[in-house]
Amino acid sequence: MTETNKAKRKQSARKGKAGAQPQERTVTIPFPDTDSEDEATRILEKQVPGCDKLDKDERAELLRLIRDHRKRGAPAKVKMTRKPHGGWSIEATGKSEMLALLKLHETFSANSIDPVNARANELLKYLGSVGADNEARYNAALSFIESMKPQDQAEALMLVQMYCTHDAAIRALSQLGLAEWAPTAQTFGNLATKLLGTSQRQMETLARMRRGGEQVVKHIHFDNRGGQAVIAENVSQGGRNSEK
Known part of the structure; x- marks a missing residue:
């Protein structure tokens, strides 16, 4: 075997290891569309693995949680694609483009796309500054803002600030735990205290x-x-x- 072939094999092996990504597990949540508790239980036993091992109270709790999950609905989600020359392209994702766009508008309490884009840029600038500008983190921010149901754009602005402040506070606390020297721990401790205080005032x-x-x-x-x-x-x- 030539040196070139050996190098190619090693390179291929490295690519294989680097490209091996953990497989995501998808869980389908059934929704028994019936008012009958007995019928709902039968549906769950057929569609939920391990449901037959639950006692009566646990099955009732499972059914309640499924119904509550359905009532909350699915939050707005986006697909992020990195542009060739830097930055991100954000697109609403879902079965219906109109439904996805309307969810985004509702999330930021906006009647036009301009405020939606403005809040998106604010979130991305912050997430990018801490190395967290990715689809999962951005959609997590959307889910938080949507769950708080802003009534106008002023509340939407406040919720964006609250999300960023909370994240910054948690990052400061994590650095506090990793600090090896007292001055470093004190610096991050003071920063975390200020950020947590700011977060509380934002909630108020x-x-x-x-x-x-x-x-x-x-x-x-x-x-x-x-x-x-x-x-x-x-x-x-x-x-x-x-x-x-």
Whole structure:
């Protein structure tokens, strides 16, 4: 065997090892479209491996979880393709292009594609900065934003910030655990604390946005004249819809 053939075989073997990717396992979730518990149980026993080994309570829990899963629906998903000269091309994916696009619009509470593209670029810039600009991570972000059901584009902006802040905080915490020197641990500890505090304030801001800025202020007066303690409580509400 010549040296050239040996080199080719080694190169081929390396390619084979590098190209061997773990196979993804697909699980099909059945949906018993019936109100009869007995009929639903029979369907599950036929279509769900191991269902016959579950007791009555476990089968009831399985059926409830399947129905809840169906009610939540499928989140918006995209397919990402890297461009030859850098950057990404993002396309809605699914059986119906119109359904997939409408899901994306709903995810960002947008009536046009421009806000959708703007939020996509923001997410990709952050994910790219931490080496996580891939399809799985981007779709995970979409799933989070969709689950929070933004009512307008201001809430969509806030949810993008919340996702990025949370991810950055978790990354800081992971670096804290890997730090070998006290100054490094302190640096990442302080960063994680600030990011977690920012994340909490973002959640509070989103809650206030959904309340419409309403606040409840209680004024409590103590009057002990006459030997008795009398408590008078006045409640006033402040907000954009309250009267002055």
